[in-house]
Amino acid sequence: MKKIILPVAFLIAATTLQAQEGPAGTDAIVQVFAANDLGMHCVDREYSVYSILPPFNVVHAQAVWRRPGQMPMVLDDTHVHLTYNAVKDLHRSRNSASAAKTDFWQNSLALFGMQLAPGEGLTGLYMPNDAPTIGPQPIAWSDTHGIFEAFGIPIYPIDDNGNENNYPLMKMSVVHNNSGKVLSSQHVVLPVSSETDCQNCHATGGIAADDPGIPWSQETDLEIQTKRNVLKIHDWHQSTDLEASQPVLCASCHYSAALDLEGTGPTGDQLLNPTMSATMHGFHGALTDANGNPIFSSGANANDSCYQCHPGQDTQCHRGAMADGGMKCFDCHGDMNAVGGNRTPWADLPKCQSCHTGDVQNHLNGNDLEFAADGIRLQKAWRIGDTSATAIEAPNSRFKENADTLYRFSKGHGGMTCIACHGSPHAIWPVTPEYTNDNVAAYEVQGHTGTVIECNTCHTTDLGLSMNGPHGMHPVGQSYFLNDHSQIADNNLAQCRKCHGNDLRGTVLSRAAVDRRLWDNRQNKWRNFTKGEQVACNKCHKMP
Numbered sequence: 001m002k003k004i005i006l007p008v009a010f011l012i013a014a015t016t017l018q019a020q021e022g023p024a025g026t027d028a029i030v031q032v033f034a035a036n037d038l039g040m041h042c043v044d045r046e047y048s049v050y051s052i053l054p055p056f057n058v059v060h061a062q063a064v065w066r067r068p069g070q071m072p073m074v075l076d077d078t079h080v081h082l083t084y085n086a087v088k089d090l091h092r093s094r095n096s097a098s099a100a101k102t103d104f105w106q107n108s109l110a111l112f113g114m115q116l117a118p119g120e121g122l123t124g125l126y127m128p129n130d131a132p133t134i135g136p137q138p139i140a141w142s143d144t145h146g147i148f149e150a151f152g153i154p155i156y157p158i159d160d161n162g163n164e165n166n167y168p169l170m171k172m173s174v175v176h177n178n179s180g181k182v183l184s185s186q187h188v189v190l191p192v193s194s195e196t197d198c199q200n201c202h203a204t205g206g207i208a209a210d211d212p213g214i215p216w217s218q219e220t221d222l223e224i225q226t227k228r229n230v231l232k233i234h235d236w237h238q239s240t241d242l243e244a245s246q247p248v249l250c251a252s253c254h255y256s257a258a259l260d261l262e263g264t265g266p267t268g269d270q271l272l273n274p275t276m277s278a279t280m281h282g283f284h285g286a287l288t289d290a291n292g293n294p295i296f297s298s299g300a301n302a303n304d305s306c307y308q309c310h311p312g313q314d315t316q317c318h319r320g321a322m323a324d325g326g327m328k329c330f331d332c333h334g335d336m337n338a339v340g341g342n343r344t345p346w347a348d349l350p351k352c353q354s355c356h357t358g359d360v361q362n363h364l365n366g367n368d369l370e371f372a373a374d375g376i377r378l379q380k381a382w383r384i385g386d387t388s389a390t391a392i393e394a395p396n397s398r399f400k401e402n403a404d405t406l407y408r409f410s411k412g413h414g415g416m417t418c419i420a421c422h423g424s425p426h427a428i429w430p431v432t433p434e435y436t437n438d439n440v441a442a443y444e445v446q447g448h449t450g451t452v453i454e455c456n457t458c459h460t461t462d463l464g465l466s467m468n469g470p471h472g473m474h475p476v477g478q479s480y481f482l483n484d485h486s487q488i489a490d491n492n493l494a495q496c497r498k499c500h501g502n503d504l505r506g507t508v509l510s511r512a513a514v515d516r517r518l519w520d521n522r523q524n525k526w527r528n529f530t531k532g533e534q535v536a537c538n539k540c541h542k543m544p
Contacts, residue, residue, distance in 0.1 A: 282340025334389020
């Protein structure tokens, strides 16, 4: 059966399904869009004692055919395929192999019941230089999600020179099926960190390893010492025999959706125990010290709670636009008790519309909402006083994900994934500092960092005066719209006010994404807009 796919029309609403066309020859102009699915993947530092997470990275990718004189089209695997390969970043760091950098493969059979070849991941993917055929590795097409998906690249955060690099680059290339010609490529971060440990509390002598009745580990390797202490305290309180069962896969008893690759749900011993999230967040979140004070207090700084275990003290798991805007882990997820409460891990997550609840004229209001300084967006994804930190569902659909679909799988403008234009969760563009590996992908497709907003990234035709762009936008950065937009303003000024403000003097929703110089042919002069400037009507003429 021949695949069908939506064309990348400038209209948000789909028109008619059509058979997948092929690029007209091997000289076709194709643009790659790719992003990591989470913004950070964690791995264990060692696997001989127990494992929480294996080397497993995921990239979502799309290929857009920029058809001259026509609307662009998102391609499936009918005529092209995608590959990934290691490349050097701006600091000459390259990560092409994993087999010799970790003991995962010596313990994979005991942990996961899989006898993997050195360098082989749980889904059969390899790092490029570990693979049986060294070089670019294939990215499979996912019929489930309608994208190309590299699901399970076994990358480890050590580069080929033995140095730690948590943000290595991979080259994602689109290849013409018949000719084998590489049509285009994009360089994308595969973020990975082994800064997931229990040493701050469970190292011998720590707050969770000081009971004189337990023979705490004296292992000189601090990571192994800490992990063995975790097994000891688990055996002591739960009457298990984990210390004698090393290596232990924690998820074998405590269900983790992150390791449920087939999506079958909990089975066996997992049905008898709380989930991994409930165990880690709920149990630890309820702990108190000798004076009865919470060890991880509600609303504490992330350094004193989330980053005690998750990447953050060194690796910046949470980075990008929201981090720069002052938002913390709690503002989206709630505290540890909320995360470990009555939630479905990896499914009940904060949503875009939880903070981006609408535009200037139609957004949520209320005393139980914590607003950002602009008074439009929220600074917290849940209502004040809600101890469960349930994500807000805004009725305005302007910034909503697809129904019952997570951000990383949602699609919007012409079938493009949200992450293709906005970046990975936890690392929404732009990422600080500007010249960092995270920003390379945005620079490559549009010439600057931040949300992919330039229409000519995909479009080769004049888009006219349409207001049917992403999120109901008009074309940006184009002089013809500057000169002719009065046709829209005269007929529907309320449409302009949704982003430019009720007074039309600009808001956070009308900021210039980059320095621009546009020609005003009405007054025969250049109009200069600085990055971040809130574009107002009186920039060029009198107020309406």
